[in-house]
Amino acid sequence: MFKPLIEYLDSIKARDPAPRSRWEILTYPGVWALGLHRVAHWLFAAEMFFLARFVNHFARLITAIDIHPGAKIGHNFFIDHGFTVIGETAEIGDDVTIYQCVTLGGTNPTNGVAGKRHPTLCDGAIIGSGAQILGPITVGARARIGANAIVTRDVPEGATMVAPLARQTLVDAKEYQRDFLPYATPCSERFDPATQQLDILKCEVERLQKRLAEFDAERKPARKSATRSKA
Numbered sequence: 001m002f003k004p005l006i007e008y009l010d011s012i013k014a015r016d017p018a019p020r021s022r023w024e025i026l027t028y029p030g031v032w033a034l035g036l037h038r039v040a041h042w043l044f045a046a047e048m049f050f051l052a053r054f055v056n057h058f059a060r061l062i063t064a065i066d067i068h069p070g071a072k073i074g075h076n077f078f079i080d081h082g083f084t085v086i087g088e089t090a091e092i093g094d095d096v097t098i099y100q101c102v103t104l105g106g107t108n109p110t111n112g113v114a115g116k117r118h119p120t121l122c123d124g125a126i127i128g129s130g131a132q133i134l135g136p137i138t139v140g141a142r143a144r145i146g147a148n149a150i151v152t153r154d155v156p157e158g159a160t161m162v163a164p165l166a167r168q169t170l171v172d173a174k175e176y177q178r179d180f181l182p183y184a185t186p187c188s189e190r191f192d193p194a195t196q197q198l199d200i201l202k203c204e205v206e207r208l209q210k211r212l213a214e215f216d217a218e219r220k221p222a223r224k225s226a227t228r229s230k231a
Contacts, residue, residue, distance in 0.1 A: 011076040015097055030079030033065035037073065044069035071104075074123070081129075087118035093141070096121050099129040107135040122157070131163070 009022040012031070019025045036059035043052035052069035060066045063082055067073075070088040077092055081100035086092075090104040106117035119133040122140050128147035133139065140157030149163035 008076055011095065012078050015078055016080060029063035029065060029082045033059050033063040033067060033079060033082070034073065034077055036063075037067040037069070037071070040067075040069035041071070041073075071118075089116050089136070090118035091120040093121060093123035093125070095124045096126075098127045099147075101130045102127050103132045103134075105132060105134045119151075 006022065009025045009031075012025050012028070013019055013022070016025075019028075025031060036055055040052045040055040040059070043049075043055065049069075056067065056069050065079060065082045065084050067084075067086045068088040068090070071086050071090045071092070073092045074094040074096070076095045078097045079099075080097065083101045084098055084103070086104045087106045089106065092104075104119050104121070116136045118136065120136075120138045121127070121133075122138065122143070124142040125139045125145070126143075127133065127139075127145045128149065130148040131145045131151065132149070133145065133151045135152055137152065137154050139145065139151070139155045140159065142158045143155045144160040145151060145155070146160065146162040149161050151161055155161055
């Protein structure tokens with residue numbers, strides 16, 4: 001009976017270095033929000049919508065996490081801290097981690113049919129704090145969404161998206177992908193904030209050099225024509 005709960009608590013401890021024991025993890029708002037969501041989702045599936053909403057509102061009151069009863073959530077889902085919103089048609093796979101202030105939001109269907117309007121997070125995805133994942137898009141398995149990113153398009157498997165608007169980094173996922181990577185972005189020297197400004201300046205220099213070469217190539221025919229005219 002307690003084995004699934006122990007496995008779940010251990011999965012959180014593996015991703016969060018802060019807790020000293022399983023008992024401490026039991027105080028986490030994300031754990032309470034998920035537990036109450038399981039009850040609300042069962043009521044929602046049984047078409048007891050008012051009771052499902054009641055449980056949902058109670059969970060939001062005590063955890064500051066709003067998970068619609070209709071959302072489908074897999075195993076070992078971890079919300080670190082709180083202030084997260086998850087919409088009705090959102091689907092979340094196994095071993096997904098979400099940090100604080102994340103929204104899995106929907107879009108307003110123009111045809112008047114509700115349908116699928118919230119994101120799908122595949123297994124092992126990590127969503128950084130403040131990220132906004134909007135619409136019926138898919139975030140691929142083991143993808144990382146950086147803090148404050150705004151994502152409105154599908155994210156490839158294993159990709160890292162940075163804010164804002166979210167764009168895919170050019171680094172091959174094989175170079176940095178690990179079993180678990182906190183905060184959704186790699187912490188290697190390549191992404192060290194101390195060197196980030198230098199990398200940006202290097203990219204700008206390369207862009208200007210390329211533009212200068214293109215400009216020089218455009219002027220060469222005109223120079224040749226002028227030389228022939230003088231001859």
